[in-house]
Amino acid sequence: MKVITCFSYKGGAGRTTAAANIAAALASTTEDVGSIRTPLRHKVGIIDLDVFSAGTHRVFEITNREIDEFEPTIQDYLRDQKAPRVYINDGAIKLNHPYMQSFMARGAANHCHPDFTLFPARPDPEARFVVQKQHENVLVELLMELESAEQGYDYVILDGESGIRQMADIALRLSDLVLMFFRLTWQHIEGTLNTAESFLRKTHYKPFYLIPTCVPILDDEAKNQKGIYRNGAPGLAELTELTTRVPQDSELNDFAARHHEKAGYFWADVAGAANRLCVHDSLYLKGEERVIVFDSLAVDDQAAQDFYAIASEINRLHDPSQ
16 A cells, blocks of 8 residues: 655645545546546545645535534544544545535546545634644554555545644655645745755655646637636736746756656656646636546546546556555
8 A cells, every 4th residue: 555645835736636636536447538547446545634724525525514514533533542443434435425426426436446435634723633743653553454454445645734734744754655736936836845855855765746736828729728717817927927937947947857756757847858747727626626537528627637647657656566
């Protein structure tokens, strides 16, 4: 089993949307719909570790009220130190759960591994939850149970909180690999680069990849075809120009080039680079923030193709059976 932590230095990078879509793509059983959409058929679990600003359930179109009424959440597991097997049995939201009806209706019913599982966190910012040292050990026990022969998960995705805080740090330590999502703005890039350089110094052995979520840089014809932007939208030209310029003016391109086999593998401004992926439609997706990889039109959506391509490469580079 491989544990993938999805990290972002700042909020608003589309981390949770990307984490859920990549998790779903890894569990995809879709065939015959194009070369990008590879049927990976893995048993995948996604755990919401953003215990102070939970939201992974919303990407699956599950309401806050529904999760408020659901027990046990990940906070309950950590606080009460339930037995992992009991928590998995009671706290798993699988495809056959009533809360997954919308997700199923959008294509998951026919194109997703039946044991795809969400372990949600409770969206209650007023509740006092204190991250403690033993929580890391409790999570290790949970991951070991998910990897056991009885459970048999291939991948577990940890949707951590943004920034370098205690739970984010725990999620980074528990991972086999890290996906660092960021937007092409100065604050996102500079914070992400500082984090990446520190991460590289501390964990030379652990792979991590930089994945930008950016404004689509499209010509007028492409914008019209996708229907994302109206011609002459206020600030669009300036935003697109900034999106192009910031990686060139910052040290992002140089860092990715120096570490192209790790950090810059999925995206780097390097001449001849074979892999240049970007979750193109992140700002557009922010209007919906949901899983799109099973939508009937996803094969024509650039962001959906990126999610599938990232999942396929992760599976190739970090095959859980190896």
